[in-house]
Amino acid sequence: MTKEAVSIRDLNYSYPDGTVALEDINITIEEGERIAIIGQNGAGKTTLFLHLNGTIKSHNNNVVIFGKDIGQMKSKERIEKVGIVFQDPDDQLFMPTIFDDVAFGPINMGLDEDEVERRVRSALATVGLTGFEDRVPHHLSYGQKKRAALAAVLSMEPRILVLDEPTANLDPRNRISLIRLINNLNRNKGTTTIVAMHDVNAVSQLADRIYVLNKRMVADGSPTEIFMDFDLLRENNLDAPDVFRLFNVLSCFGFNCESLPLSIDDAVEVLTKTIEGNGKHIHLHIHEHTHEDLKDIMHRYDHHAEPSK
Amino acid sequence: MEYPEIDRYASLDSPVHRFDPRTKIATFTFLVFSFVFIQEITIALFALFFSILLLLVSKLPIGFVFKRVQVVLIFVLPLLIIMPLTVEGTELFSVFGISATHEGLRYASLIVIRAMAAVILILTMLGSMRFDTTIKALYMLKVPSSLVQMLMFTYRYIFVIIDEFLSMSRAMSAKGFNPGMNMYSLSIIGNMVGMLIVKSYERGERVYQAMISRGYTGNPKTRTAFAMRRTDYVLSAILVGFAILVHININTVMM
Ligand SMILES: Nc1ncnc2c1ncn2[C@@H]1O[C@H](COP(=O)(O)OP(=O)(O)OP(=O)(O)O)[C@@H](O)[C@H]1O
Ligand SMILES: [Mg+2]
Numbered sequence: 001m002t003k004e005a006v007s008i009r010d011l012n013y014s015y016p017d018g019t020v021a022l023e024d025i026n027i028t029i030e031e032g033e034r035i036a037i038i039g040q041n042g043a044g045k046t047t048l049f050l051h052l053n054g055t056i057k058s059h060n061n062n063v064v065i066f067g068k069d070i071g072q073m074k075s076k077e078r079i080e081k082v083g084i085v086f087q088d089p090d091d092q093l094f095m096p097t098i099f100d101d102v103a104f105g106p107i108n109m110g111l112d113e114d115e116v117e118r119r120v121r122s123a124l125a126t127v128g129l130t131g132f133e134d135r136v137p138h139h140l141s142y143g144q145k146k147r148a149a150l151a152a153v154l155s156m157e158p159r160i161l162v163l164d165e166p167t168a169n170l171d172p173r174n175r176i177s178l179i180r181l182i183n184n185l186n187r188n189k190g191t192t193t194i195v196a197m198h199d200v201n202a203v204s205q206l207a208d209r210i211y212v213l214n215k216r217m218v219a220d221g222s223p224t225e226i227f228m229d230f231d232l233l234r235e236n237n238l239d240a241p242d243v244f245r246l247f248n249v250l251s252c253f254g255f256n257c258e259s260l261p262l263s264i265d266d267a268v269e270v271l272t273k274t275i276e277g278n279g280k281h282i283h284l285h286i287h288e289h290t291h292e293d294l295k296d297i298m299h300r301y302d303h304h305a306e307p308s309k
Numbered sequence: 310m311e312y313p314e315i316d317r318y319a320s321l322d323s324p325v326h327r328f329d330p331r332t333k334i335a336t337f338t339f340l341v342f343s344f345v346f347i348q349e350i351t352i353a354l355f356a357l358f359f360s361i362l363l364l365l366v367s368k369l370p371i372g373f374v375f376k377r378v379q380v381v382l383i384f385v386l387p388l389l390i391i392m393p394l395t396v397e398g399t400e401l402f403s404v405f406g407i408s409a410t411h412e413g414l415r416y417a418s419l420i421v422i423r424a425m426a427a428v429i430l431i432l433t434m435l436g437s438m439r440f441d442t443t444i445k446a447l448y449m450l451k452v453p454s455s456l457v458q459m460l461m462f463t464y465r466y467i468f469v470i471i472d473e474f475l476s477m478s479r480a481m482s483a484k485g486f487n488p489g490m491n492m493y494s495l496s497i498i499g500n501m502v503g504m505l506i507v508k509s510y511e512r513g514e515r516v517y518q519a520m521i522s523r524g525y526t527g528n529p530k531t532r533t534a535f536a537m538r539r540t541d542y543v544l545s546a547i548l549v550g551f552a553i554l555v556h557i558n559i560n561t562v563m564m
Contacts, residue, residue: 055518079524086522090469091515096441096461108524136441138468156523 005031005160005192006052007064013047013056021047023216031066031159034186035194036207038226040237043213045196046087049162052194053082065160076109083158087165089145093137098129098148101137105156123155124148126181143170150178154185160192161185167199179205200227201241204262212236223262230300243267245301252293253284313467315377315432318369319439325367326437329541330446336548337434341427343552350415352555353422359551360429369436374429381428385421392417440464449535454527462516470509477501 011025021044029035037045050056051063054070061069065081073081083105086092095101102123106116124130127147137145146169153161163182167175179202185191195206203210204223212219212226214236219226226232227240240248247260247267257274261267275282319326325333344356364374393401398412435443444461448454481501488494 050518053522055521075521075524075526079522082522084522086515086519088515091512092519094462094465094516094520096444096465100441104520104525105523108526136439137465152523 003031003066004064005029005033005066006194008051009062009064010060011048011051011058011062013044013051013058015047020215022051025217027211027217027220029192029194031192032186032190033192034183034206034208035192035211036203036209036223037194037196037211037213038198038200038203038238039196039213043236044215045213046164048213049084049086049164049194049196052160052162053084054078055084079105079109079156079158081158082160082162083153083156084162085150085153085164085166087168089142089149090137092149092152093145096136097133098124098135098137098140098151099133101148102152102155105152109156119155119157120151123151126154127151128177143174146170147174147178157189158191160194163193163195165197166195167197167202175202182206200239201243201263204241204266212238224259227262228260234300240301245297248297249294250284252290252297253286254290255282255284315435316438316440316443318373318436319442321368321437323366323368323437324540324544325363325433327540328437328544329535329537330438330442331449331535332537332541332545333434333438334443334446334450336545336552337430340548340552341430343555344426344430345423347423347555348419350419350422353419353426356555357422357426357429360426360433364429364433367433367437369433374432374436377432378425378428381424382421385424388417388420389414392420446535466509466512466516469512470505473508474501474505477504 006027006029008025008027011022013022014020025048037048039045047056051058052065052070054063054073057071061071063070065073070078070082093101095104099120102120103116106119111119120133121130124132127150129144129147129151132140132144132148137148140148146166150163150166161182166178166182170178182193182195183206186193193206197203197206207223210219210221210223210226211217212232218236219229219232227244230240232238233240241262243264243266244260244262247255247257247270251257251260255274257270259270261270344353344360347353347356364371393409393413394407396410396413396416398410400408401411401414402409438446444457444464447457447460478501481497486494486497488498
């Protein structure tokens with residue numbers, strides 16, 4: 001039986017200046033799930049994350065991690081459970097050297113020197129920064145800082161890993177290796193992963209379930225369910241993945257498949273399967289409704305258009 | 310704008326660089342205190358000479374150190390003019406009825422020389438090890454933790470703030486702003502400084518959140534591994550010896 005990793009009930013939060021950031025949030029995340037939280041700028045993703053490890057204290061005991069109220073946890077227990085990698089790496093690398101920074105969490109957990117050393121080495125190796133131990137943070141490139149900030153959280157080996165915009169500003173190679181790394185942690189160690197991201201093309205590679213946040217939780221479902229819901233996407237200023245849109249277009253030309261792919265990898269699989277099951281070829285054509293259908297599809301994705309009907 | 314990289318030459322190799330960081334800080338501080346209490350110009354000159362000698366031994370580029378000494382000189386050099394005019398004593402010369410005194414000039418020179426000696430010492434000390442090493446050494450010397458943390462974060466974020474300032478000023482010049490000496494320019498620059506303060510404040514908040522997220526409870530602990538060697542004992546004996554010597558000398562001179 002799986003355990004509830006995160007449970008939030010009726011969470012409301014306004015910043016001291018009166019900005020309402022979160023309203024009536026209810027979420028339940030099982031251990032080992034891969035979750036993405038999407039939402040436009042200012043939707044409250046970062047604010048929600050600050051609640052997940054008790055940085056912002058909720059007074060109603062409504063953030064529960066592995067069955068225990070986060071507000072009641074000691075700092076050591078809290079950081080063993082939830083590790084958060086924030087958006088801006090400069091905010092997170094606050095120690096004089098990379099080594100000190102990555103060692104910061106483990107030392108606060110009270111681990112002995114050898115274990116701290118081991119964890120720092122392994123975290124740095126995981127993000128590909130071996131040999132950067134003595135470097136100072138302000139001389140690293142943005143992507144390197146980003147990976148160092150991740151290492152600083154990985155070294156605490158948290159059971160829930162929360163990442164705010166992990167792929168933003170990374171080059172393609174680093175983006176792919178980051179996605180792979182998160183998925184490996186999930187698969188091999190059973191780490192529950194929660195990411196906030198704007199890159200819808202990468203979302204389906206990192207999540208089995210998506211929450212759509214816009215102050216309130218407006219939707220929750222599998223990536224396909226979410227991206228099929230054009231009105232939901234438009235109302236919340238979101239996009240569907242390019243591949244998904246392309247296959248929507250292809251369907252206007254008479255291409256039929258069971259489920260629309262969300263990424264290139266999915267697409268290869270879907271195409272292979274469909275073509276093989278179709279006598280080793282597919283047939284695309286233009287029929288009388290094609291132009292109308294195309295217009296309709298494109299219209300649905302257009303953020304500036306009025307909702308259809 | 311230049312980054313205040315005091316430890317740019319920390320990777321050079323010299324006896325001063327190899328000196329154990331804790332002992333270096335302790336003995337150099339002792340020397341600085343000893344120097345600022347010197348009462349004789351000749352001995353002060355001797356101390357200044359000793360500081361320069363240490364600087365030469367450390368192989369730090371003279372220009373690098375001198376550029377920073379200049380900043381201090383801007384503050385102390387005016388004393389050479391003010392003090393002779395204000396301190397009472399035997400008259401040296403007088404202009405327009407205002408007289409300059411011998412004592413005034415003597416005190417002012419003493420202050421300038423002692424200041425230079427002390428500043429050169431401190432720069433040699435800071436310049437010859439990485440700043441993170443300095444911080445760890447201070448931490449091990451049981452300097453109050455809040456002080457060490459203040460130093461540490463100042464040093465860490467001064468670079469970020471400079472970057473923020475630079476990107477702001479680049480953004481402004483990209484929008485056609487040319488700073489000049491008029492009301493408009495000044496008010497824009499005032500805004501910019503205000504923004505910088507707000508940004509720094511907000512960053513401070515986010516950094517604190519990140520620290521809490523990693524179990525910060527008030528005392529950052531770091532791992533330190535320093536070991537004293539024989540040369541460290543010899544070098545500290547020489548430095549401490551000199552620090553005491555300059556004062557013994559005064560007594561014998563006065564007797
Ligand atoms: N310190 C603060 N004080 C006041 N209001 C704030 C503060 N931080 C955020 N807000 C406001 O709270 C709302 C939610 O912000 P939050 O940073 O959580 O959004 P986000 O979903 O992370 O956005 P983004 O995608 O741009 O990172 C926004 O309207 C924002 O302006
Ligand atoms: Mg955010």
